[in-house]
Amino acid sequence: MSIIIKKAPTINETATDDEFKDINFSGTYMHISDVQKGCAFIANKIIEAGIQHDNTKMTVADIKLCAENRKSNIPVRETEWYKSHIKNNRHHYSQHEQCPDDYNLIDVIESLVDCVMAIKARRGQKAKMSTNYISPELLEKAFKNTIEMLENEIIVEND
Numbered sequence: 001m002s003i004i005i006k007k008a009p010t011i012n013e014t015a016t017d018d019e020f021k022d023i024n025f026s027g028t029y030m031h032i033s034d035v036q037k038g039c040a041f042i043a044n045k046i047i048e049a050g051i052q053h054d055n056t057k058m059t060v061a062d063i064k065l066c067a068e069n070r071k072s073n074i075p076v077r078e079t080e081w082y083k084s085h086i087k088n089n090r091h092h093y094s095q096h097e098q099c100p101d102d103y104n105l106i107d108v109i110e111s112l113v114d115c116v117m118a119i120k121a122r123r124g125q126k127a128k129m130s131t132n133y134i135s136p137e138l139l140e141k142a143f144k145n146t147i148e149m150l151e152n153e154i155i156v157e158n159d
Helices: 017-052 060-071 080-087 090-095 105-123 136-153
Strands: 003-006 154-157
Touching: 003 017, 017 105, 017 136, 060 080, 090 105, 105 136, 136 154
Parallel strands: 003 154
Antiparallel strands: none
């Protein structure tokens, strides 16, 4: 899904006050529209992440492996099912060494929502997540990757 925007008007130093007002207004209007398009793109990515959330838990093979591992008395986080689940779901990479190169803020938001929802539903408590939930380095990586993801979707049209 490409985001199509138009080249913004520029104001030169010789513009009259009326020209300045017209160009400034139209440029601001275009910018607001562009930001709305960018936010819609990000919102759709978040919605897609929610729709796909934990879909690996829903396969017959995963349900079977989870049931087998549960009988083994091995702590959940040490089971093959859990390791596979963490590895195959991007939103868990904040807790995993092998983070994908394109890890982004969509993954961070899905992870945050996942934790808050799970803790509230299972324990009825507020999530006590701290800023060390995700390392500053990984957060910076996610930030930069999100910028790149957004920039890669933008097509600037000239009038």
